[in-house]
Amino acid sequence: MRLVTTTKLALTALMRAKLRSLLTTLGVVIGVAAVIIMQSMGAGATALVTGELSGMGSNMLMLVPGATQGMGGASLGAPLFTPDDVDAIRRECPAIKYVSIMNVRSVRVVAGDENRSTNVYGVSPVYFDIRQWYPAMGRILTDEDDRQGAEVCVIGETNRIELFGSVDPLGAELRVHEMVCRVIGVLEPKGASTFGQDQDDLVLMPASTYARRIMGDDRIGVMMLSAVAEDRIDEAKAQVESLLRQRRRVLAGEDDDFTVRDMRELIAIMGRITGVLTSLLAGVAAISLLVGGIGIMNIMLVSVTERTREIGIRLAVGARTRDILAQFLVEAIVLSLLGGLIGLIIGVAGSFAASRMLDLPLALPHQAAVLAVGVSVLVGVLFGVFPARKAARLRPIEALRFE
Amino acid sequence: MATSTAPLLSLRRITKVFGEGDATVHALRGVDLDIDAGEFVAIMGTSGSGKSTAMNILGCLDVPTFGQYLVEGISVEALPADVLAALRNDRFGFVFQGFNLLPRTSAVDNVELPLIYANVSGRMRNERARRALADVGLSGRDRAHPNQLSGGQQQRVAIARALVNEPEVLLADEPTGNLDTRTSAEIMALMTALNRDRGITIVMVTHDVDIASHARRLVTFRDGIIVSDQSRAAA
Numbered sequence: 099m100r101l102v103t104t105t106k107l108a109l110t111a112l113m114r115a116k117l118r119s120l121l122t123t124l125g126v127v128i129g130v131a132a133v134i135i136m137q138s139m140g141a142g143a144t145a146l147v148t149g150e151l152s153g154m155g156s157n158m159l160m161l162v163p164g165a166t167q168g169m170g171g172a173s174l175g176a177p178l179f180t181p182d183d184v185d186a187i188r189r190e191c192p193a194i195k196y197v198s199i200m201n202v203r204s205v206r207v208v209a210g211d212e213n214r215s216t217n218v219y220g221v222s223p224v225y226f227d228i229r230q231w232y233p234a235m236g237r238i239l240t241d242e243d244d245r246q247g248a249e250v251c252v253i254g255e256t257n258r259i260e261l262f263g264s265v266d267p268l269g270a271e272l273r274v275h276e277m278v279c280r281v282i283g284v285l286e287p288k289g290a291s292t293f294g295q296d297q298d299d300l301v302l303m304p305a306s307t308y309a310r311r312i313m314g315d316d317r318i319g320v321m322m323l324s325a326v327a328e329d330r331i332d333e334a335k336a337q338v339e340s341l342l343r344q345r346r347r348v349l350a351g352e353d354d355d356f357t358v359r360d361m362r363e364l365i366a367i368m369g370r371i372t373g374v375l376t377s378l379l380a381g382v383a384a385i386s387l388l389v390g391g392i393g394i395m396n397i398m399l400v401s402v403t404e405r406t407r408e409i410g411i412r413l414a415v416g417a418r419t420r421d422i423l424a425q426f427l428v429e430a431i432v433l434s435l436l437g438g439l440i441g442l443i444i445g446v447a448g449s450f451a452a453s454r455m456l457d458l459p460l461a462l463p464h465q466a467a468v469l470a471v472g473v474s475v476l477v478g479v480l481f482g483v484f485p486a487r488k489a490a491r492l493r494p495i496e497a498l499r500f501e
Numbered sequence: 502m503a504t505s506t507a508p509l510l511s512l513r514r515i516t517k518v519f520g521e522g523d524a525t526v527h528a529l530r531g532v533d534l535d536i537d538a539g540e541f542v543a544i545m546g547t548s549g550s551g552k553s554t555a556m557n558i559l560g561c562l563d564v565p566t567f568g569q570y571l572v573e574g575i576s577v578e579a580l581p582a583d584v585l586a587a588l589r590n591d592r593f594g595f596v597f598q599g600f601n602l603l604p605r606t607s608a609v610d611n612v613e614l615p616l617i618y619a620n621v622s623g624r625m626r627n628e629r630a631r632r633a634l635a636d637v638g639l640s641g642r643d644r645a646h647p648n649q650l651s652g653g654q655q656q657r658v659a660i661a662r663a664l665v666n667e668p669e670v671l672l673a674d675e676p677t678g679n680l681d682t683r684t685s686a687e688i689m690a691l692m693t694a695l696n697r698d699r700g701i702t703i704v705m706v707t708h709d710v711d712i713a714s715h716a717r718r719l720v721t722f723r724d725g726i727i728v729s730d731q732s733r734a735a736a
């Protein structure tokens with residue numbers, strides 16, 4: 099029998115039970131749509147994270163105590179840095195442009211009747227240059243503030259709303275621990291980060307003030323550095339590393355007891371995390387595709403049983419085993435291909451909708467789409483073969499006598 | 502090997518057993534029957550005497566438990582499945598008591614069925630199916646579905662389907678069993694004409710003595726064996 103004839107035959111049979119055919123394909127439709135939406139959301143999230151991280155300043159470096167571990171973590175217990183380290187890096191690393199202290203602690207702050215817990219940072223004034231943060235009201239911290247250990251602070255938008263509401267925050271008093279400091283500026287709102295963190299929920303004060311009044315000593319937890327240019331990041335990193343090994347007396351052959359991270363590493367780490375998430379989601383979606391395939395097999399088995407007499411008649415007038423096999427196999431493939439194509443359309447539409455709703459960049463996974471439709475055909479073959487063989491193996495008279 | 506003297510169809514010591522244990526039925530208990538090309542054979546016998554079982558074996562729809570079935574001297578037992586399918590497709594035409602048409606399928610599509618498996622092109626199929634329908638007196642009802650046709654018309658569609666691929670042998674198992682007397686007579690006239698004008702070998706099971714009288718040879722079954730086999734002069 100010719101393929102065209104077989105396909106026509108399959109289409110006729112499927113058209114006879116339109117609703118059932120449609121319901122049968124539902125599993126594959128959902129499976130394929132899920133694979134595509136999951137993949138596109140994963141790709142969109144990755145693109146967003148990567149974009150955001152590189153937007154943070156691609157020549158930015160982060161210095162933390164402790165040796166590098168696994169997914170970019172650093173071990174605890176290594177000594178913190180000192181103000182002398184900051185000066186030494188400024189002096190001896192020509193590839194470094196800015197060095198900023200970045201100490202942080204979660205503290206309850208009070209303004210008038212309002213109080214809330216927020217992240218209080220002690221930073222060098224260049225921190226604002228490194229992060230490219232600008233004031234929406236008032237001003238940012240200056241070198242003068244840092245030198246004097248001035249009791250002033252810059253707050254984020256969230257704290258302005260929560261603590262001051264409609265009151266003008268500039269010049270207002272904010273109590274942090276036992277210290278009262280004056281609000282001199284409010285930062286431009288930045289919204290939530292990719293990881294859901296509120297980037298406006300912070301209070302920044304000079305590092306010197308923070309050391310004296312909050313921490314009680316002048317050791318430094320984290321330093322933010324920036325290289326003079328993006329293509330000199332490796333050089334900057336090497337300079338900082340060799341300087342700190344010397345200062346912290348790390349012996350030759352021993353591992354560093356500190357870590358310099360650049361954004362590329364962070365991007366790679368985030369890429370790995372979103373990659374794992376994407377494959378997890380895709381795995382779930384693939385399982386639904388499998389379930390869809392089993393649905394097709396189930397209906398094909400029912401169909402073979404229902405049409406046993408038809409098979410008998412066909413065998414009696416000269417159909418060969420392979421003709422019957424082809425007929426039912428093509429039916430299964432047409433069903434799953436139909437499901438795959440409908441799923442593709444829904445998947446693409448769903449990806450558009452999801453990217454709009456979640457504010458993710460649209461990243462249609464072309465390969466995943468082709469793969470999903472291909473897999474749905476494969477599902478048709480795999481799950482169609484069993485019922486089709488069952489049909490094709492019937493003896494003519496047995497099939498004809500079937501009630 | 503086929504020889505010029507070998508009969509067209511030959512059943513040799515055919516036994517057919519259905520079921521196992523207490524439920525065992527000996528449908529055929531040693532049947533010998535030779536049929537030559539061009540014969541018109543009527544088979545009679547009480548219900549359950551093994552007539553349909555023998556017909557199914559002749560049509561390669563079933564296989565014997567013991568014994569040999571030879572077509573032109575070749576044992577079908579040894580033939581591969583695809584050759585058997587080809588045999589059913591272009592050497593035999595089978596007509597059943599219950600018509601066995603595909604439901605929700607037009608008359609012309611039903612008649613085309615054997616041609617599909619003979620790899621005939623779509624246009625040729627349609628042409629030949631229409632001609633076969635015209636031959637059995639059903640021109641104009643090509644598009645009708647079985648449930649829109651009378652019993653006699655449905656059996657004519659079934660006969661057209663059996664004839665469309667120009668078989669040498671027409672096997673008909675009680676073709677008029679579900680039809681009234683007048684329609685039966687028309688179907689019989691059709692069969693007689695096919696045998697006389699086209700030389701098609703016909704083997705037909707019937708309960709009706711009048712209908713059997715159309716045949717030149719009458720074979721009678723009882724309890725799974727042939728109890729009489731009489732030939733008459735041409736009618």
Ligand SMILES: Nc1ncnc2c1ncn2[C@@H]1O[C@H](COP(=O)(O)OP(=O)(O)O)[C@@H](O)[C@H]1O
Nearest residue numbers: 519520526528547548549550551552553554555
């Ligand atoms: N598939 C079957 N399974 C079990 N018994 C069968 C089957 N087909 C036929 N028989 C039995 O074999 C005997 C002969 O049947 P059959 O050839 O149909 O008789 P006839 O056509 O002469 O009425 C009957 O007793 C019938 O019940």
Ligand SMILES: [Mg+2]
Nearest residue numbers: 552553554674
């Ligand atoms: Mg019978």
